[in-house]
Amino acid sequence: MLGNHEALWTLWEVSRAGTHAAAASRLGITASAVGQQLKALERHAGVALFERVGRRARLTPAGAALVARLEEHLPALDAALNAASEAQRAVRGEVSLGGPWPFFRYWLRPRLPGLLASHPELRLNVRFDVPSRVSRLLLEGSLDLGILGLLPDAPGLEVRPVAQEEFVAVAAPSYLKRWGTPRGARDYGAHRFIAFDADLAMLAPWWRATFGPKEPLPAQVVCRVANLDEMLALVEAGVGLAVLPDYLVAPAVREKRVVTLTPEPGRRSARRPRGTLYVAWRKAAAPTARFLAVRDWLLAR
Missing domain, CATH: 1.10.10.10 (Winged helix-like DNA-binding domain superfamily/Winged helix DNA-binding domain)
Structure with missing residues (x-):
């Protein structure tokens, strides 16, 4: 009826x-x-x-x-x-948002007070996770919105670019004192690296942008750890080199706990080693006012 x-x-x-x-x-x-x-x-x-x-x-x-x-x-x-x-x-109720903790700390956290002040009845549930897990939670409906550092292979998700991050190679002064400062691709290939995962996220795009796509990727990955803060801590401990987002290493560079490495002049690619961050959501997500308010706010940053 x-x-x-x-x-x-x-x-x-x-x-x-x-x-x-x-x-x-x-x-x-x-x-x-x-x-x-x-x-x-x-x-x-x-x-x-x-x-x-x-x-x-x-x-x-x-x-x-x-x-x-x-x-x-x-x-x-x-x-x-x-x-x-x-x-x-009404922009009222809870919206869940997931993504990488270091980027949230640098990019999202300073902006959140303005969003919450604009919508007093909005409630955010923020969680931190790796891109593959965020994509899965989005598809399951456990997250409303996600920030991803990689384009997801998921037809059920909508994605839009929202920010870029520049990758830099860093090392501890103690490491360079022991192993020397690399110059060209051959030098870098002989050094010890700390990587995020087996796909060499950040490291591989930095390497190709710096030395070109034909140069073999470094083989000496002595540690893989899927946590950017832990990667930086291992660099500071002198374990090896790492390629990380510039905003993450900036405080350590200022305090001289690590130094940025610049490949030999004239050998660098014209492209800058950067990564793109994306806002993602389910194509079938209900277009509630609270969802649209947060999504559009993210895309407008």
Whole structure:
């Protein structure tokens, strides 16, 4: 019967107004549309709801009984529908957001107070995870929005670029004192590296942008750790070289705990070694006001 909600409301208005024309005026539709809705409702119910008395329509006993029930329930149903519609339009409730902790710390955290001040009834649930896990949580519906450092191979996700990060190679002064400062590709290839994962995230794009796509990637990866802060800590401990986002290593460079490495002049590619960050969400995500507010805020940064 929910599919006939409009017709039921029309029936109730006609019962109060007395004529199709008066009810049509109150509903903002034509008298003809009122008549069509009532006829469709009578066919659905299998019973006559009105009888004509001159120019007025009078409820049949069956119609009067139905209107009496509508007076009990229809206003509450309409109020519930209006409340649901208002909830859809209001920036209110929780939005979950996932992504890499170092980027959130640098890029997202300084911006969050403004978003939350603009929408006092918005609630954010922020969690930190690696891109593959964030993509999976998005597809499962456990996250509303995600920040990814790699383009996901997931047709069910929408992605938009939101920021870029520049990659730099760094080493501890103690490491360079022991092993020497590399210059060209051959020198770098002989050094010990700390990598994020087996795909050499950050390291591989930096290497190709610096030395060109034909130069073999470094083979001496002495440690893989899927945590940027831990990678930096290992660099500071003198374990090896690492390629990391410039914003992450900036404090350590200022404090001279690590130094940035510059390959031999003239051997570098014209391309700057950068990575792109993406905002991602499910294509089937419900476009609630709170979801749209956070998504559009992220994309506008």
